[in-house]
Amino acid sequence: MIQTEKEYNVIVERIETLLQNTNNIENTEAKEYIELNLLSDLVADYEESTYPVKKPALPEVVKMRMAEMGLNQKRLSELLGVSTSRISEYLTGKSEPTLKVAREISIKLGIDASIVLEFSKTSASSLRNFVYFSVYLCATTNSQSCSKFALNL
Structure with missing residues (x-):
């Protein structure tokens, strides 16, 4: 050691x-x-x-994905169905997305649900939200990862 x-x-x-x-x-x-x-x-x-590597925060991941996809805040707001001021709040960390918007971020930007919900293994509330979100995501999409998720519960 x-x-x-x-x-x-x-x-x-x-x-x-x-x-x-x-x-x-x-x-x-x-x-x-x-x-x-x-x-x-x-x-x-x-x-x-x-030198532990911290899990990335949602604003940084969304900004990175926006750059990769060539999106600006206006286009992202249109894609997610929210106002540009709300996008600004998400990107600065002033507010967190609702469950519906989190689902849209996950699906349309291809960001893992655990990052969208800032999943923490030590937080029961976050775990509960992660499970609810994952079940919601599975129920509203034809995702093939749903069966994998169910096996991991």
Whole structure:
């Protein structure tokens, strides 16, 4: 277990050295292959605990999807059936979408329902909303992921 940044940096340097020899990557019987995998696992564990990646917030995801789809706020408001001022509130985080608008965001922008509802495993309220939203989404669309969702409940 890596405990300090210094240990982390030394191990990363060793990994970089091991990666220079392709035999360490391809030959599963090589001693260095095993060392490389063990050190890589240690680094991955350290990075996950020291530099956690936060789940993206809805405004950032919507803005990214808008850019990908070439949408402006006016066009997005038309697509979702809400006012441009409401879109502005969603994008600045001043308000959250209603269940109906959340469904439209998920479907029309192709954003996962858990992100739209800012799903948190630790929040019972968010979990309940996620389940309600998912059931609502399944009931109102012909989504093939509904059977997968039902199996995961």
